[in-house]
Amino acid sequence: MAEIADHTKVLIREFSEDTDIEVVGKLERDCELESKKGFSIFTSMMGDPFCRIRFYPLHVMLVAELLENGELVGVVRGCIKHVGTGSGARYVIGCILGLRVSPIHRRMGIGLKLMNSVEEWLLRKGAQYTFLATEESNTASTNLFTYKCNYRKLSSLIIFVQPVCSAVEDPMPRDIKIEKLHVDEAIFLYKSRLRSKDIYPTDIDVILKEKLSLGTWVFYFEEQGWINLNSQESSKDTAGETQSSWIIFSIWNTCEAYKSHPLRSLHATLSHATEKIFSCLNLPVSVSMQSSFGFLFLYGLHGEGENVGELMKSVWNFASRLGQTVKDSKLILTELGLCDPLIKHVPKDSDMSCIEDVWYGKSLINHADDKDELLVKGSLGNVFVDPREF
Numbered sequence: 001m002a003e004i005a006d007h008t009k010v011l012i013r014e015f016s017e018d019t020d021i022e023v024v025g026k027l028e029r030d031c032e033l034e035s036k037k038g039f040s041i042f043t044s045m046m047g048d049p050f051c052r053i054r055f056y057p058l059h060v061m062l063v064a065e066l067l068e069n070g071e072l073v074g075v076v077r078g079c080i081k082h083v084g085t086g087s088g089a090r091y092v093i094g095c096i097l098g099l100r101v102s103p104i105h106r107r108m109g110i111g112l113k114l115m116n117s118v119e120e121w122l123l124r125k126g127a128q129y130t131f132l133a134t135e136e137s138n139t140a141s142t143n144l145f146t147y148k149c150n151y152r153k154l155s156s157l158i159i160f161v162q163p164v165c166s167a168v169e170d171p172m173p174r175d176i177k178i179e180k181l182h183v184d185e186a187i188f189l190y191k192s193r194l195r196s197k198d199i200y201p202t203d204i205d206v207i208l209k210e211k212l213s214l215g216t217w218v219f220y221f222e223e224q225g226w227i228n229l230n231s232q233e234s235s236k237d238t239a240g241e242t243q244s245s246w247i248i249f250s251i252w253n254t255c256e257a258y259k260s261h262p263l264r265s266l267h268a269t270l271s272h273a274t275e276k277i278f279s280c281l282n283l284p285v286s287v288s289m290q291s292s293f294g295f296l297f298l299y300g301l302h303g304e305g306e307n308v309g310e311l312m313k314s315v316w317n318f319a320s321r322l323g324q325t326v327k328d329s330k331l332i333l334t335e336l337g338l339c340d341p342l343i344k345h346v347p348k349d350s351d352m353s354c355i356e357d358v359w360y361g362k363s364l365i366n367h368a369d370d371k372d373e374l375l376v377k378g379s380l381g382n383v384f385v386d387p388r389e390f
Ligand SMILES: CC(C)(COP(=O)(O)OP(=O)(O)OC[C@H]1O[C@@H](n2cnc3c(N)ncnc32)[C@H](O)[C@@H]1OP(=O)(O)O)[C@@H](O)C(=O)NCCC(=O)NCCS
Pocket: 031, 097, 098, 099, 100, 101, 102, 105, 106, 107, 108, 109, 110, 111, 112, 113, 133, 134, 135, 138, 139, 140, 141, 143, 144, 145, 147, 148
């Protein structure tokens, strides 16, 4: 139990699905009503409070409860990931998501208390580092993370969002080949190629085999071919000098994730969230009127070669078309590190929204300086975005 600034006592405890679900829904709604962009609701309020963490074997949701009346005034989520880096090292990291404190209970130390409690939980579960992301303009959370919790700013990622209904109907260029990979090929290719990423999930096989993962595709130019899976070397053009251009990506279907949740009591919340999201993103009314809602998330995006720009345009076109065939899918989303070379090739149509997130990290244990690889490197620049967080 924590004694906080105004002598109100607060208990930090685990969320109970039986008793807390509606209250947490209201709490998050109250937080979102005062938020300008309303984007975070998008990922945390789809009627399933665990939606962003449920696919991790180890996850937790903590709530802050006022002892005087049992009111829930804060919430935070945490999950454990296993990642690797280019150097071959393996780490257990904790991710902290969806920290919220009710607007009228702020600046009383509740946010800090929730952060300390979720970090303790992550440490107990073996996390060596913790990471979290927030918008650069969010002064409250930036101050909380940096000044009070000692997080270090690492890098920025951009989330790209586009409504499916406005998908461009460009025909697929004839010289571009599309191959859907068998899941084992995809695992192999990611494992061999992801090592060039700053951080990648070592359980990529689990992600790709999850039923929400619709598949993995490779795009390349017919005349160039693409990498040779056996040699793991890029193929050469006829002159034997130029590397072929190709892109790999997978698609995660959130529509099914939300639909499968057994609790129907949050449908009102869901519609509310949908309205909020769509109005914030300036999406067409025809889309925002629909209460069933989901999106396709492009993850594992990795491209090589000089002509990735052209391929990226076709990848986006392909994903939008696929979105039109998946029930309840209203948006296409992807997230890329600011240093990722693909970032400048995402088509910037007029209805595309971009949201910039800043990543912060800290070590939960003492490392010798030379071992503090994740933070010393400090970039997370081309981080492989984990679809389970969406
Ligand atoms: C961010 C948030 C969780 C902080 O919760 P809180 O309970 O008010 O935070 P605390 O009282 O524990 O504040 C701890 C420190 O954070 C910083 N802080 C909190 N609110 C702040 C504000 N409005 N302006 C500047 N700094 C602020 C201060 O350093 C503060 O310490 P101090 O009060 O001694 O100066 C809360 O503002 C919130 O729910 N915001 C909306 C949701 C959100 O942005 N979540 C974070 C992104 S995931």
